[in-house]
Amino acid sequence: MNDDKLLEIKDLTVSIKQEKEMMPVVNGIDITIPDHSIIGLVGESGCGKSMTAKSINHILPSFAKITSGSMLWHEPSGQVCDLVTLKEKDIRKRCGTDVAMIFQEPMTSLNPLMCIGDQIKEVLMIHKLEKSQDRAKARVIEMLDAVEIPDPAVRYRAYPHELSGGMRQRAMIAMAMIANPKLLIADEPTTALDVTTQAQILDLIKKMCETHSMSALIITHNMGIVSTLCDYVYVMYLGTIMEEALTDELFRNPMHPYTRGLLSSIPRMGDNPEFLETLPGNIPVNKEKFRGCRFCLRCSDDIKKCFFEEAPLHKVSDDHYVRCHVAAGKED
Amino acid sequence: MEKEIILSASHLKKSFRTGKKGLHIGKKGSHTGDNNLVHAVDDVSLEVIKGETLALVGESGCGKSTLARLLMRMINSDEGSIYFEGKEISHLSERKMRPYRKKMQMVFQDPASSLDPRMKIRDIIAEPLIAWNVYDSKAKRDDRILELLNLVDLREDCLDRYPHQFSGGQRQRIGIARAIALNPDLLICDESVSALDVCVQAQILNLLKSLKQQMGLTCLFISHDLAVVSFIADRVVVMKNGRICEMAPASQIYSNPGHEYTKYLLSSVPRIKEYD
Numbered sequence: 001m002n003d004d005k006l007l008e009i010k011d012l013t014v015s016i017k018q019e020k021e022m023m024p025v026v027n028g029i030d031i032t033i034p035d036h037s038i039i040g041l042v043g044e045s046g047c048g049k050s051m052t053a054k055s056i057n058h059i060l061p062s063f064a065k066i067t068s069g070s071m072l073w074h075e076p077s078g079q080v081c082d083l084v085t086l087k088e089k090d091i092r093k094r095c096g097t098d099v100a101m102i103f104q105e106p107m108t109s110l111n112p113l114m115c116i117g118d119q120i121k122e123v124l125m126i127h128k129l130e131k132s133q134d135r136a137k138a139r140v141i142e143m144l145d146a147v148e149i150p151d152p153a154v155r156y157r158a159y160p161h162e163l164s165g166g167m168r169q170r171a172m173i174a175m176a177m178i179a180n181p182k183l184l185i186a187d188e189p190t191t192a193l194d195v196t197t198q199a200q201i202l203d204l205i206k207k208m209c210e211t212h213s214m215s216a217l218i219i220t221h222n223m224g225i226v227s228t229l230c231d232y233v234y235v236m237y238l239g240t241i242m243e244e245a246l247t248d249e250l251f252r253n254p255m256h257p258y259t260r261g262l263l264s265s266i267p268r269m270g271d272n273p274e275f276l277e278t279l280p281g282n283i284p285v286n287k288e289k290f291r292g293c294r295f296c297l298r299c300s301d302d303i304k305k306c307f308f309e310e311a312p313l314h315k316v317s318d319d320h321y322v323r324c325h326v327a328a329g330k331e332d
Numbered sequence: 333m334e335k336e337i338i339l340s341a342s343h344l345k346k347s348f349r350t351g352k353k354g355l356h357i358g359k360k361g362s363h364t365g366d367n368n369l370v371h372a373v374d375d376v377s378l379e380v381i382k383g384e385t386l387a388l389v390g391e392s393g394c395g396k397s398t399l400a401r402l403l404m405r406m407i408n409s410d411e412g413s414i415y416f417e418g419k420e421i422s423h424l425s426e427r428k429m430r431p432y433r434k435k436m437q438m439v440f441q442d443p444a445s446s447l448d449p450r451m452k453i454r455d456i457i458a459e460p461l462i463a464w465n466v467y468d469s470k471a472k473r474d475d476r477i478l479e480l481l482n483l484v485d486l487r488e489d490c491l492d493r494y495p496h497q498f499s500g501g502q503r504q505r506i507g508i509a510r511a512i513a514l515n516p517d518l519l520i521c522d523e524s525v526s527a528l529d530v531c532v533q534a535q536i537l538n539l540l541k542s543l544k545q546q547m548g549l550t551c552l553f554i555s556h557d558l559a560v561v562s563f564i565a566d567r568v569v570v571m572k573n574g575r576i577c578e579m580a581p582a583s584q585i586y587s588n589p590g591h592e593y594t595k596y597l598l599s600s601v602p603r604i605k606e607y608d
């Protein structure tokens with residue numbers, strides 16, 4: 001992986017209003033996204049993946065707020081700027097040109113009343129990346145072609161509802177890519193798609209990262225996607241990073257009991273155990289404040305300490321960290 | 333041993349008028365000459381063997397749910413016949429169909445929408461037992477309800493709560509308890525684990541497998557997820573555009589697929605690399 005940093009998320013906490021209290025749903029997480037790399041953020045639904053993603057572009061819902069932390073953006077010039085403290089208008093300027101985002105449901109970012117070509121062209125015009133309407137249109141058609149939409153000149157005029165789910169996702173990727181962002185945040189980009197379309201879209205994202213020397217933060221609950229796409233992975237549970245490692249290292253040597261439980265719960269083609277080894281219970285719903293390890297209630301490795309003291313992130317190697325008293329103890 | 337066929341279908345067809353016009357770029361569905369006619373199920377014949385788990389796989393819109401609804405006589409076919417334990421049921425009146433309804437039960441994808449939000453869990457599970465008048469006393473019925481709860485690993489204190497007070501996985505357990513209440517011969521699961529997170533999905537898959545062993549259930553398991561199917565199925569039917577393109581034992585589908593489309597589907601699944 002690359003050592004040059006693009007975005008450093010440090011101690012990010014996102015809280016939501018609950019009655020009168022602010023309740024953290026993302027708890028002081030650190031994520032580093034280097035240049036030219038694909039980073040995965042995995043975890044089960046509700047663990048805080050989307051809140052993390054949305055805080056980068058300041059598109060959190062009104063009931064949620066960043067309550068601490070910084071997000072340091074490293075310019076090629078060497079300048080560093082904190083996205084958390086940026087003014088609204090400066091963030092809008094950066095959206096698209098520095099950081100672009102795609103979602104599970106393309107309709108959340110596509111306008112149903114406008115043909116897709118004009119919508120994508122608008123991004124170029126708003127950011128003043130192109131003065132001539134004709135040249136802008138030509139660039140859009142080129143981009144539609146790059147995301148492998150057939151007959152791009154004709155499809156330019158198509159409205160979102162006239163496209164299949166996969167084609168809509170391609171249109172959204174074209175819109176995200178048109179201003180040449182340095183970072184693509186993809187929040188469950190293929191969850192709603194069929195498996196064959198998913199494979200094509202994942203290929204496309206990978207190709208776009210390579211050809212545009214872009215980094216990506218891939219948010220998913222699918223370990224297969226992580227394995228095929230990502231260089232480095234963060235595993236999240238109830239708003240906290242429990243383990244992080246180079247992808248191969250994480251799959252070869254998962255150390256957190258949660259990561260191990262996740263991995264053994266996944267049915268795999270061609271390997272048929274009588275029963276799947278899974279984690280007992282459910283993700284706790286009523287989020288009382290945790291004093292100790294938030295995975296403790298479902299853990300079979302737990303020791304006394306786990307109940308009252310949250311484990312620090314223990315360094316296993318330069319490319320592997322785990323937040324677990326027991327795993328850290330075994331190491332020493 | 334002679335294989336006993338519990339349910340079979342021969343040359344089933346069902347099409348729908350969609351009324352949608354215009355260009356639908358890249359959209360699936362087996363449209364033919366008539367633009368508004370979708371052949372959702374197009375000449376399907378299959379047999380479900382007693383005691384097996386038969387999986388129906390294919391991409392969305394290929395006709396899996398329509399086929400399931402045809403087999404259960406929730407909708408009527410345009411052509412073809414359906415046999416339950418050798419007796420044709422395709423044209424039975426609702427009254428004559430009634431005894432068969434008891435033998436075929438369904439578990440849906442979204443337990444939230446298939447459970448009445450105003451009913452307590454106790455009443456949800458009791459409903460089929462009351463409708464079929466299975467027990468002559470309330471005490472016997474209550475015993476059965478407890479037994480069912482136990483089978484799906486729910487605690488007794490669930491009984492007086494409402495569906496919204498449960499997580500997705502627990503609601504799916506409730507849906508399963510209701511579906512097996514009448515000791516059905518055939519359980520149809522339509523994307524029953526598709527909306528669940530991996531850990532809970534694994535719990536429900538384990539539950540279905542152990543129920544099948546305990547009760548000798550036959551299961552028609554519908555899913556778009558090939559990895560899930562590989563865990564649970566004995567035989568697999570691969571569908572595309574309303575037709576069956578391959579039907580084979582699961583081990584064969586995964587190790588030696590015969591049809592190009594099956595190969596394409598399998599190659600599309602993002603896999604976790606193998607490490608030793």
Ligand SMILES: Nc1ncnc2c1ncn2[C@@H]1O[C@H](COP(=O)(O)OP(=O)(O)O)[C@@H](O)[C@H]1O
Nearest residue numbers: 016025043044045046047048049050051052061
């Ligand atoms: N619309 C909402 N209303 C109230 N709480 C919400 C809402 N959306 C998210 N949350 C809270 O934020 C947590 C994290 O949500 P999210 O980041 O969307 O999870 P993920 O993307 O990992 O599924 C949830 O567990 C929930 O408690």
Ligand SMILES: Nc1ncnc2c1ncn2[C@@H]1O[C@H](COP(=O)(O)OP(=O)(O)O)[C@@H](O)[C@H]1O
Nearest residue numbers: 348361370372391392393394395396397398399
């Ligand atoms: N009630 C209906 N009216 C019109 N079209 C329908 C109806 N039910 C299903 N279809 C169409 O039939 C095809 C098969 O649908 P379905 O059986 O739901 O597929 P699957 O369950 O495999 O996703 C699709 O093209 C769908 O749009």
Ligand SMILES: [Mg+2]
Nearest residue numbers: 049050187188
């Ligand atoms: Mg999300």
Ligand SMILES: [Mg+2]
Nearest residue numbers: 396397398523
């Ligand atoms: Mg369906």
